[in-house]
Amino acid sequence: MKEYLAGIDVGGTTVKIGLFPRGEKASVKWEITTRKFAEIGLLWRDIADSINDKLKELGLEKGTLKAAGVGIPGPVREDGFLTKCVNLGLSNCYPAELLSEALGGIPVAVGNDANVAALGEASFGAAKDVKNSLMITLGTGVGAGVIINGKIVAGNRGLGGEIGHFTVNPDETVKCNCGSRGCLEQYASATGMVRIAKKLLAETDMISGLRRFEDFEAKDVCDEAKKGDELALQTLEVLGKYLGIALSHAILLVDPDVIVIGGGVSKAGKILTDTVEKYLNEYIHVAESRAELRLAELGNDGGIYGAAALAEELL
Amino acid sequence: MKEYLAGIDVGGTTVKIGLFPRGEKASVKWEITTRKFAEIGLLWRDIADSINDKLKELGLEKGTLKAAGVGIPGPVREDGFLTKCVNLGLSNCYPAELLSEALGGIPVAVGNDANVAALGEASFGAAKDVKNSLMITLGTGVGAGVIINGKIVAGNRGLGGEIGHFTVNPDETVKCNCGSRGCLEQYASATGMVRIAKKLLAETDMISGLRRFEDFEAKDVCDEAKKGDELALQTLEVLGKYLGIALSHAILLVDPDVIVIGGGVSKAGKILTDTVEKYLNEYIHVAESRAELRLAELGNDGGIYGAAALAEELL
Numbered sequence: 274m275k276e277y278l279a280g281i282d283v284g285g286t287t288v289k290i291g292l293f294p295r296g297e298k299a300s301v302k303w304e305i306t307t308r309k310f311a312e313i314g315l316l317w318r319d320i321a322d323s324i325n326d327k328l329k330e331l332g333l334e335k336g337t338l339k340a341a342g343v344g345i346p347g348p349v350r351e352d353g354f355l356t357k358c359v360n361l362g363l364s365n366c367y368p369a370e371l372l373s374e375a376l377g378g379i380p381v382a383v384g385n386d387a388n389v390a391a392l393g394e395a396s397f398g399a400a401k402d403v404k405n406s407l408m409i410t411l412g413t414g415v416g417a418g419v420i421i422n423g424k425i426v427a428g429n430r431g432l433g434g435e436i437g438h439f440t441v442n443p444d445e446t447v448k449c450n451c452g453s454r455g456c457l458e459q460y461a462s463a464t465g466m467v468r469i470a471k472k473l474l475a476e477t478d479m480i481s482g483l484r485r486f487e488d489f490e491a492k493d494v495c496d497e498a499k500k501g502d503e504l505a506l507q508t509l510e511v512l513g514k515y516l517g518i519a520l521s522h523a524i525l526l527v528d529p530d531v532i533v534i535g536g537g538v539s540k541a542g543k544i545l546t547d548t549v550e551k552y553l554n555e556y557i558h559v560a561e562s563r564a565e566l567r568l569a570e571l572g573n574d575g576g577i578y579g580a581a582a583l584a585e586e587l588l
Numbered sequence: 589m590k591e592y593l594a595g596i597d598v599g600g601t602t603v604k605i606g607l608f609p610r611g612e613k614a615s616v617k618w619e620i621t622t623r624k625f626a627e628i629g630l631l632w633r634d635i636a637d638s639i640n641d642k643l644k645e646l647g648l649e650k651g652t653l654k655a656a657g658v659g660i661p662g663p664v665r666e667d668g669f670l671t672k673c674v675n676l677g678l679s680n681c682y683p684a685e686l687l688s689e690a691l692g693g694i695p696v697a698v699g700n701d702a703n704v705a706a707l708g709e710a711s712f713g714a715a716k717d718v719k720n721s722l723m724i725t726l727g728t729g730v731g732a733g734v735i736i737n738g739k740i741v742a743g744n745r746g747l748g749g750e751i752g753h754f755t756v757n758p759d760e761t762v763k764c765n766c767g768s769r770g771c772l773e774q775y776a777s778a779t780g781m782v783r784i785a786k787k788l789l790a791e792t793d794m795i796s797g798l799r800r801f802e803d804f805e806a807k808d809v810c811d812e813a814k815k816g817d818e819l820a821l822q823t824l825e826v827l828g829k830y831l832g833i834a835l836s837h838a839i840l841l842v843d844p845d846v847i848v849i850g851g852g853v854s855k856a857g858k859i860l861t862d863t864v865e866k867y868l869n870e871y872i873h874v875a876e877s878r879a880e881l882r883l884a885e886l887g888n889d890g891g892i893y894g895a896a897a898l899a900e901e902l903l
Binding site: 524558 | 663671720734736741742743744745746747748749750751753754755758764766767768833834836837838839840841842843844845870871872873874875876877878
């Protein structure tokens with residue numbers, strides 16, 4: 274009888290769920306709405322009910338589901354304790370215990386969503402050929418995960434991979450969401466990219482395709498950069514410099530074999546990786562070779578793949 | 589019959605050797621002169637001969653020595669390959685194989701000296717009560733080692749723990765030994781500390797006890813700082829700021845439970861840790877708690893202790 278794992282990626286709007294035959298990349302995927310700020314067990318009951326319905330729909334017995342893994346948008350300690358997840362209104366709980374109970378007692382593991390996505394790329398995606406990798410997601414915010422010997426480095430306070438809050442510009446005057454100033458997230462997130470571009474538009478007279486827009490997103494900056502737009506390229510230069518500082522420090526601390534870049538900003542593709550490489554050359558002189566930069570392969574599914582890999586570790 | 593491990597710390601001038609009863613911190617310690625730039629096997633034969641002589645002297649049979657660990661001042665890859673050790677004139681070899689052969693075939697493990705010292709503090713010293721730690725040695729240069737789940741994070745290129753070459757000041761105009769500019773080592777090493785103090789002496793009219801010296805060392809700056817000397821304290825402020833940036837990044841990447849500070853500059857003691865804490869508070873806002881800063885406990889013996897711990901892993 275085939276055995277299955279559930280990979281669950283809890284987001285602020287939807288919960289993505291994948292049902293994976295053990296050891297296979299193929300999966301059945303679907304989404305449900307995230308029940309937020311509700312009584313503590315309800316979100317997990319929604320997820321368990323949805324999984325049980327799907328098993329039934331596929332004609333699979335309940336007993337074929339052997340374990341589940343979950344990615345959550347908040348700091349998860351090594352022991353699975355969730356201190357606070359602002360977006361979901363969850364705090365001070367062990368989500369794995371709650372979901373395990375709702376799923377009839379099967380083993381469940383939980384991790385931070387950026388860490389879990391990194392495990393996904395390390396297990397099934399752009400870094401599946403190496404043991405040590407780092408994935409950085411340049412989305413609305415900047416998250417990352419460090420994988421050493423195939424395992425997430427989460428830390429006892431769940432700070433593992435919090436590269437988004439590396440101070441890369443101590444002279445910055447604008448505050449980051451975290452309360453500090455000069456964090457990587459202020460430059461290398463989609464929001465940060467738009468902020469840099471708007472600053473350049475306001476402070477210079479450069480001709481730019483971006484002036485045609487009433488408002489624009491990171492994707493538009495990436496598109497203009499690909500067309501050779503000078504202002505969009507300068508935006509990427511600023512972003513690449515700070516990302517270069519942050520990644521050079523990560524390389525010199527844990528020496529990953531591969532660095533995977535994902536999230537909306539990574540749609541800039543080769544222009545982005547070339548710019549980051551340029552700055553890595555400037556900042557790293559002690560090594561003849563270093564981590565290879567690669568673009569993420571799993572897109573938005575990285576989370577469910579990583580959660581399935583987390584589940585597999587339990588068996 | 590009691591079993592023994594050898595812990596070996598190869599330095600540019602002397603090789604420190606310790607003979608450890610398995611599982612005990614107590615050891616017999618001695619030193620021999622480092623044979624440098626010699627035929628490839630000779631250094632390892634010197635070490636093996638010295639260990640065999642010591643066993644004989646102590647009335648122990650050769651067979652009681654079960655394994656050996658070695659720390660080397662150069663980048664050692666995860667697989668034990670030593671690319672280049674400039675100070676010893678060694679390159680492109682597997683030192684563990686050479687020493688194992690000289691010691692009659694017992695298992696031997698090799699690591700970078702800063703990594704091995706970190707393992708020493710993690711196994712027997714200031715971080716022995718936690719699983720995840722980081723040790724930074726502020727000596728002639730700046731070295732560090734990351735310990736996750738009790739094991740060294742070395743990396744496939746041996747770059748693990750190379751915090752000394754984090755770019756912490758991209759605006760620096762003076763070159764680092766590595767060829768880059770603005771590396772932590774240029775500020776937080778003993779040499780760096782003296783450099784900062786001399787710069788402040790030259791650029792200001794501040795009254796300072798350091799003006800009495802014709803020349804001075806890091807130790808003198810630490811001593812003057814303890815006496816409340818304003819210029820020495822400003823030196824520590826500069827050093828603490830850059831060390832704060834570097835350590836904040838390490839905390840936000842691997843979330844160690846404890847950070848151990850060792851080497852000559854750590855003799856500044858509480859003034860140093862207080863200054864670094866101040867900057868960690870400035871740079872880290874995402875966490876309510878973080879790694880505790882502690883001073884190293886094993887002094888110059890950290891290397892042989894760590895090497896013994898490395899040997900124990902082989903059994």
